[in-house]
Amino acid sequence: MKIGNHADKPAAPATAKTATPAPASSQAPAAGASAIPVAADPSAKIELSSTASSLLSTQDGTFDADKVARISKSIEDGSFKVNHEAIADKLISNAQELLTKVQS
Secondary structure (H helix, E strand, O other), rough: OOOOOOOOOOOOOHHHHHHHHOOOOOOOOOOOOOOOOOOOOOOOOOOOOOHHHHHHHHOOOOOOOHHHHHHHHHHHHHOOOHHHHHHHHHHHHHHHHHHHHHOO
8 A cells, every 4th residue: 555645636736825933853854854734635534443443442551661671671681481382372362352252
């Protein structure tokens, strides 16, 4: 899928509007990049599938920073071990759960 202007839709014409100057920052546009924001195509619509919606609604939003730090440290010192069987079991379990939700 190509992102950008479609062949059947002409590019938006440039307007003579002046943009307000952006404050100087380290996030200035690259050389040759336009500082004027481009409006989105009003016909563009985004819709999530029912599967994506159910996945987003089941997340509890918790984040265990200590666990991440422990795993990062064990990766750095070479002691991290991957339990392939546990990963495979959880992948199969999650796939079965999703299939059950989709079928019902």
